[in-house]
Amino acid sequence: MKKKTLITGAGQGIGKAIAEKFAKEGNDLYLLVRKKTEIKSLKLLETKHNIKVAVYAGDLRNNNFILKLNKKIPYVDNLINNAAMANKKFFLDVTNKDLDNLLSVNLKSIYKLSQIFSKKMIKKKVKGTIISLSSQLGHVGAYNRTLYSLTKFGLEGFTKSLALDLAKFGIRAVTVAPTKTIVDESEYKRTPKRLKHIRKRIPLNQFSTKEQIASIVYFITTNSASSITGTSIISDGGWTAGK
Secondary structure, three states: OOOEEEEOOOOOHHHHHHHHHHHHOOOEEEEEEOOHHHHHHHHHHHHHHOOOEEEEEOOOOOHHHHHHHHHHOOOOOEEEEOOOOOOOOOHHHOOHHHHHHHHHHHHHHHHHHHHHHHHHHHHHOOOOEEEEEOOHHHOOOOOOOHHHHHHHHHHHHHHHHHHHHHHHHOOEEEEEEEOOEEOOOOHHHHOHHHHHHHHHOOOOOOOEEHHHHHHHHHHHOOHHHOOOOOEEEEEOOOHHHOO
């Protein structure tokens, strides 16, 4: 029987690359997107890889949307919490709306989805995985990233405790923490100075690619990674190793 994988934020960037990787590996997919216009290209994975693909468009800040997923999706083998919002404001400029939005998407939705689908795994006796996309900024701070780092550090702590709670059911919880990841080649033309500055801070002098991150996420779901839980796989080119 094909494994079933749920991926949030699957409409573009890293999330779409993860969807493509799991499709290639023969998983049936449940994909969450923000825009209905993102559905068509994802449905093409169905015939391309001879799998089943169900795509749901909605806002993870909306609890009714999450409750709908609970009813629509019977269970999954893998939950990939990829969806997230960014915030690059100076600490004193962060608004209450900014705070509510990032906490809702980057933490609350992950908590709720993880709880819903771990219950389903337990009921089905599925020894599944819950993988959440974190960031190097869940391990070190940065200027103008107080709110974003707050959510990513919180995600790291949640994952460690989640792994302890679910270990007795054979369910593993892991984060993947990338450095700056190129999701669109046009970035090189649009923001060359910014990318040059970031690259100088990466010891390996290279960015992550969305395909690399997708491969790491898939690896965590395999038998080769069956002893990995409660930790973070950091793909940052050595950024967090020190100076």
